[in-house]
Amino acid sequence: GIKADEIDLLICATVTPDHVFPASATIIAHRVGAVNAWGFDVEAACSGVLYSVNVGTKFIETGTHKKVVVVGADKMSSIVDYTDRNTCVLFGDGAAAILLEPNTEGLGILDSSLHMDGSGKKHLHQVAGGSAKPASLETVQNREHYIYQEGRHVFKFAVTKMADVVQSVMERNGLSGDDIAYLVPHQANKRIIDACAKRMDISSEKVMLNIQRYGNTTGATIPLCLYEWQDKLKKGDNLILAAVGGGFTWGAIYVKWAI
Secondary structure (H helix, E strand, O other): OOOHHHHHHEEEOOOOOOOOOHHHHHHHHHOOOOOEEEEEEEOHHHHHHHHHHHHHHHHHHOOOOOOEEEEEEEEEEHHHOOOOOOOOEEEOOOEEEEOOOOOOOOEEEEHHHHOOOOOHHEEEEEOOOOOOOOHHHHHHHHOOOOEEEEEEHHHHHHHHHHHHHHHHHHHHHHHHHOOEEEEEEOOHHHHHHHHHHHHOOOOOOOOOHHHHHHHEOOHHHHHHHHHHHHOOOOOOOEEEEEEEEEOOOEEEEEEOOOO
16 A cells, blocks of 8 residues: 555565666666665575565664565576476566565564575576676586576475574574464475474464465565465464575574564
C-alpha cells in the first residue's frame, strides 16, 4: 500500500546483473518510479538477500530511512551451461522483493549472524567475465562464463554451515524448535534443507519449500518463499531465514513477522 516515490533505499541482491554498471538497483528504481530512492547492488551469491536485509535494517535503525526495499533477482539461465547436467538442472530464474519499515512493537529483524570464507572460491564460481579474467574469444570457446561447481564439496560445506549458523542464532535468542513457525531456507538442495530442519528439531510442515517448482533462483529464493507463504503467516510468528552461497558466504536471520 505504498507509492514508489516513498521508497528511500533500494538494494538489489544479484549475481546476474543486467550490466556490470550501472547497478541493477538503479534500473529497477527507474522502472518502478522510485524517484526519491538511492541504492546499490549486493553480490553475495545465494546469501545476498540475507546480507541485503541486514544492511537495509541498519539504515532503518539509524532513523534516517523509513522505507527500504530489498530485491532478490537472478537470471541463472544466463550463466548455466546446458551441456553440464551436473549444474543445469539445479538452477532457475526468479525475482521477489521485501519491504523493510520501522517498528516499535518488537517485531521485524531481531538478530542475524553472517559469515564468509574466501577459501571456498575454487569450489563454486564463474571462471571468466570479471576483471581477473575478462571476456575474450578464448574464454567463450572454453565455456568459462558459466557456473563451475564442485558439488560434493559444496554440499558438505553447506549442510554443516547452514545448520550451525541457524543453531547459533536460535541458542542466542533462547529459541527451540517449538518456538519457530517456519524455517525459510535458501532453496539449493533439499537434503541440505532437511539436515537444517533436523538440527532445529522442526517438522517438514514448518519448512518453506518451493525448490521443486523453481529450482535454485539464487538471490530470489528466500523472498519468493515469503511471498508464497505470506497468507499463512501471522503477526508475531518466529521465522529463521538461512542461506549458504558461493564465496563461501552463509548466514541466518531471526525475524518476528510484523504483519
